[in-house]
């Protein structure tokens with residue numbers, strides 16, 4: 001039996017190139033009966049405007065500030081920010097046992113659209129392109145602040161991913177140190193570059209294209225695939241064909257292509273279980289300022305919790321919290337399901353289905 005066939009049938013570990021951690025795959029378990037929690041299926045909000053939403057145009061936020069009657073996107077500093085730009089700088093270290101440092105940062109919110117009821121897959125290409133432009137502007141603006149070392153653009157979609165408001169929006173946190181995961185990824189990129197004299201993700205992408213087992217969709221600028229080491233059932237990695245480090249290096253054409261690929265993958269996600277598909281989405285980009293980071297390859301992670309229907313999700317508990325993340329459905333099977341889906345959103349199909 002070939003190694004590839006054995007990977008589809010027997011328990012094994014796979015190596016995550018970016019974080020240099022292992023994950024456990026148990027393909028023989030996919031038939032196991034589920035008697036755990038069943039969630040309510042979630043659909044997009046029905047109203048274009050919600051008078052009680054603190055992100056809708058013209059409404060007053062919890063902190064008392066009134067939103068402008070914005071017509072496209074709208075960015076503001078989070079009223080209840082997790083990080084503060086002007087907090088005092090300090091450090092403590094008691095015999096290397098009690099170690100702490102102050103952390104400075106800025107937390108912003110970006111509303112994708114004035115429409116309360118539109119998620120990325122339901123927005124038009126032009127509306128998503130506006131969001132891409134705001135991400136570029138924010139990356140440039142925050143990147144010019146001398147102490148900023150990391151800019152995290154992320155979207156939590158759906159209450160099951162902790163989104164506190166259904167109005168489509170993302171957050172951007174800029175802070176003064178490298179957080180754990182970007183720091184690990186940067187050292188993986190650096191190690192690969194010094195050993196192989198090339199880029200980790202450029203080489204990985206070439207191999208994935210040659211194998212064609214985990215590709216979900218692509219256009220001229222970007223590819224979406226289920227990474228070999230995916231932990232979440234339908235986790236995907238979105239990466240640029242071109243070796244660039246951050247969103248501000250995209251050409252106008254590539255910004256169009258990013259908007260296009262975001263629509264394609266998020267429509268596929270919604271179509272998978274005909275639900276408003278929850279996920280955390282985040283971009284990983286080179287640190288702004290400081291030395292150039294030629295080793296870094298711009299990419300995004302979609303981390304969705306749903307497992308086998310709109311109502312059954314994967315939990316990271318027990319063994320996964322204490323030992324190693326584990327999955328049942330193989331990344332190859334997940335990629336095949338996603339790549340076979342329509343790119344026409346199930347709510348926008350006309351006629352009888």
Ligand SMILES: [Zn+2]
Nearest residue numbers: 053056116167
């Ligand atoms: Zn709203």
Ligand SMILES: [Zn+2]
Nearest residue numbers: 199202243297
């Ligand atoms: Zn690269």
Ligand SMILES: [Zn+2]
Nearest residue numbers: 018185284301
């Ligand atoms: Zn990453």
